[in-house]
Amino acid sequence: MTTVLKLGGSVVTEKESPETVDDAALSRAADAVADFDGGLVLVHGGGSFGHHAAAERGVSAESGTRSAADARAIHDAMGRLNAAVLDALHDAGVEALPVRPLSLASRDADGDLTLPTGSVATMLAEGFVPVLHGDGVVQSGSGVTVTSGDDLVVALAEDGALDVDRVGLCSTVPGVLDGDGNVIARIERFADAADALGGSDATDVTGGMAAKVEKLLALGAPAHVFGPGGLDEFVAGGSPGTVVRGE
Ligand code: IP8
Incomplete structure (x- = not known):
């Protein structure tokens, strides 16, 4: 592993x-x-x-x-x-x-x-x-x-x-953020992320994050998106920030 x-x-x-x-x-x-x-x-x-x-x-x-x-x-x-x-x-x-x-x-x-x-x-x-x-x-x-x-x-x-x-x-950033700046705990389908990341006037940055999420959803392994404050937790086996895991 x-x-x-x-x-x-x-x-x-x-x-x-x-x-x-x-x-x-x-x-x-x-x-x-x-x-x-x-x-x-x-x-x-x-x-x-x-x-x-x-x-x-x-x-x-x-x-x-x-x-x-x-x-x-x-x-x-x-x-x-x-x-x-x-x-x-x-x-x-x-x-x-x-x-x-x-x-x-x-x-x-x-x-x-x-x-x-x-x-x-x-x-x-x-x-x-x-x-x-x-x-x-x-x-x-x-x-x-x-x-x-x-x-x-x-x-x-x-x-x-x-x-x-x-x-x-x-x-x-401390995770994938919704339109109000809150960390989304879990993303399992691209539609969830696309809704949360906003509509057509999404900036490059959110567009970049949406594209990133789409790639992560296709992986066989769960992906954790977190900020520097979450590094110790991730290293210890925890789930800081947002977990992106395709169904
Ligand atoms: O910061 C870019 O890597 P990234 C690498 O992971 C170069 O996008 C050469 C700009």
Whole structure:
């Protein structure tokens, strides 16, 4: 059994200042992760590292680059954040190793992601905690586009060989919020979320959350969406924030 946990980029970096780690938040998260008992795969987002580097070069999930220099600049920025995350995990006593998607993953022309997981599975079997991150990934017909850590979480959770039974998404919001800002405790059908997330003038952010919920509902494992305050509870096996579990 394996747990996949994503630490959102805005949880571990100061999103407004380019390439700035939130050291205190990162070390709190690393300490919480150190208490986890069992197989764990970590994924982190881009925060003020990858998003800044990608935006500066006009690269996104939809718009790729054929400049190796630009692709490397995004990958290198994520490498600096990944190194900071690994250092914090090391300081907390976690035997964590990097798994870098640019060298491993690919997307087809429709955007479907292929993520070979042999190294992740073997790291887990050997007692390590693999740490992946959102990254530039080569895409058929588009050069290199941005792959979000959320997509990596879904690919890992769908990989039968990893036997994932729990997924956690830790971001800066305490869960999936309804129109009044309250955390929705449980989502079992997309219709529940779509109603709660609002109608046609939903902002990008809620649209993003609705899309995320739709992907999570398709997973075989329950997914927990929570804020930094819920990390200890999740690590201890609890259900902070919103549980997304398809029927
Ligand atoms: O923060 C984005 O990952 P996310 C990664 O999980 C890059 O969406 C390179 C911007």
